[in-house]
Amino acid sequence: xxxxxxxxxxxxxxxxxxxRAAKLRHVTQPAFSRRIQLLEAWLGVELVDRSxxxxxxxxxxxxxxxxxxxxxRDLGQLRSRMQSEHNGSARIVLATQHSLTMTRLPALxxxxxxxxxxxxxxxxRSENRDECVALFMRGEADLLLCMEEKDDSLxxxxxxxLRLPFGQEKLVPLSVPGKKGRALHAPRAGKPLxxxxxxxxxxxxxxxxxxxxxxxxxxxxxEIVHESVxxxxxxxxxxxxxGMAWLPESLVERELxxxxxxxxxxxxxxxxxxxxxxxLYRGPHSSYPEAMDRIWTMLSKSKGQAAxxx
Numbered sequence: 537x538x539x540x541x542x543x544x545x546x547x548x549x550x551x552x553x554x555x556r557a558a559k560l561r562h563v564t565q566p567a568f569s570r571r572i573q574l575l576e577a578w579l580g581v582e583l584v585d586r587s588x589x590x591x592x593x594x595x596x597x598x599x600x601x602x603x604x605x606x607x608x609r610d611l612g613q614l615r616s617r618m619q620s621e622h623n624g625s626a627r628i629v630l631a632t633q634h635s636l637t638m639t640r641l642p643a644l645x646x647x648x649x650x651x652x653x654x655x656x657x658x659x660x661r662s663e664n665r666d667e668c669v670a671l672f673m674r675g676e677a678d679l680l681l682c683m684e685e686k687d688d689s690l691x692x693x694x695x696x697x698l699r700l701p702f703g704q705e706k707l708v709p710l711s712v713p714g715k716k717g718r719a720l721h722a723p724r725a726g727k728p729l730x731x732x733x734x735x736x737x738x739x740x741x742x743x744x745x746x747x748x749x750x751x752x753x754x755x756x757x758x759e760i761v762h763e764s765v766x767x768x769x770x771x772x773x774x775x776x777x778x779g780m781a782w783l784p785e786s787l788v789e790r791e792l793x794x795x796x797x798x799x800x801x802x803x804x805x806x807x808x809x810x811x812x813x814x815x816l817y818r819g820p821h822s823s824y825p826e827a828m829d830r831i832w833t834m835l836s837k838s839k840g841q842a843a844x845x846x
Contacts, residue, residue, distance in 0.1 A: 541575035542608045544568060545583060549601055550766035553591055559772060609661065626827035631661040631668040631677035635767040639786040640681065640702070640814065648831060656827050664765040665739035669693065672819060678828060680817040685743060696820040700835055707744075707810040709800040710788060711780040719800050721780035728759040730779030738765045744782060744810065751806045782810060 544561060548568075551557035558568035576583050583597040593601075632641055637660065645658060661671055665682055672680040673694060680697075683705055684690060690697070714720035723729050733749060734741035741763070752758055761779045764770055767787060774781050775796060791797040800807040816835065822828045 537575065537578045539608065539611055541571055541578070542604055542611075544571045545575055546601070546604055546608065548572065548584075549593065550764055550769045551772070552762065552764070552769070556769065556772055556776075560769065612659065612661075626656045626824035627659060628656055628679065628822070628824060628827060628831065629659045629661060629671075629677045630679040630681065631663065631671045632681040633665050633668060633683060633767075634662050634765075635784050635787050636681055636683070636705075636814075637662040638768065639705075639784065644681065644702075644816075647834070650834075656824075656831070672697075672817060675819060675821055678819055678822045678824075679831075680815075680819075682815060682817075683739070683812040684815050686811075686813050690815065690817060694817060694819070698818040698832065700816045702814040702816050705812045705814055706785045707740075707782040707812070708785050708788075709780060709782050709803075709807045709809075710774060710797050711800060712775065712777045713795065713798045717795070717798065719780065719798050720777060722800055722803065723756050728757045730761045731758050732770050732773055732779045732781035733760045733763050734765060734770075735763045740765065743812070747810050748782065748806055748808075755806065785809075 544557070547560050548554065548557040551560055554569055554572075555565050558565040561568055563571075572584065581596055582594050585592045585594050630641075641660065645660075648656070648658060661668070661677055663671065668677070668680060668682055669690065671677045680690075681702065682690075690699075711719035711721040721730055731749075731752070734744055736742065736745050762770070762773055767783060770781050771783055771787060773779070774783065775791065780800065785792070788797055792799070801809060818828065818832055
C-alpha cells in the first residue's frame, strides 16, 4: 500500500466525486480511478459503490474514514520524528486549519525558519478546526494556529497555554458571475438558492448557522447542495458554478481580482461578511522547550505579528 493511495481516498471523501477529487490531486480522472482501485485491491474490499449515481462510499469505507485519517497522520509523524532524530534537530508540530495552510502558513513558516541557533524542523498538521484543537489539547501539537470568535477564544479550553493574536479572517458571500457580471447564484423569485455550506457540527458550521444560515434559511428558498469542512473543495465547487458559499477572502483573493468570483455583499441584509479572529497558541509542554522559547520570543515581536496578520 502507498501513502499516495490513502491521500487519494481521503481527497475523494472530501470532494464527493471522482472528477473533483482528480482535479484536486492534479491527475486525470482515469488515473485517479485506477489508484482508488489499487487501494481497494490491496485492502480486498470495495470502498466505492459504483452501481449508483451520484457516487457513494460503501458502508465499510464510511466506518473507517477516521482510521484512514489517523493512519496518514501517524505515518507523517513517524517519518518526521525519525528524520529529526537522525539530523539532531528539534521537531516542532504546528496544527492549523486547511485554509490557513494555504493562506497564512507560508508567511508564518518563512518567519519561523529565520531563527538563529540549532536547527528547528516543522511538521505541519493540516486538519479541520475541531481536530486541530483536539490535537493541541492532547499535547500532540506544540503550536496551534486557528480561527476563533472574538468573544470565544480557546483560553477556557487550554488555560495553561499562551496566545498571540494574528489578525483576522473575513468570510465573504461568493458566486461565479453570470450575465453582466452579476452573481449567478443569488436570491430570485421562484428559484431555490443553491448553497455550499459547512456541516452544522463543525466549527465553521456552528458559526455560520448562528450568524448567517439560520436567518438565510428562514427568509429565502435555500437548497443546501453540499456540506464539507474542506474549504479548498468548497472553493472548487464554487468555481464550478454549483452554488454560492461563504469562504475566507484570503483564500479567493486571486479569483476576486480576476473576476472569476464576485461577492454578494452589495445585496445587504444577511449577505454580509463574517469576521473571525486568528490566534496562535503555544502549549504548556514540549519535547523541545528551548526551541519553543526561541520561537515564541521571535513571534512575540510586533514586527513578526504584523508580517503574518497582513
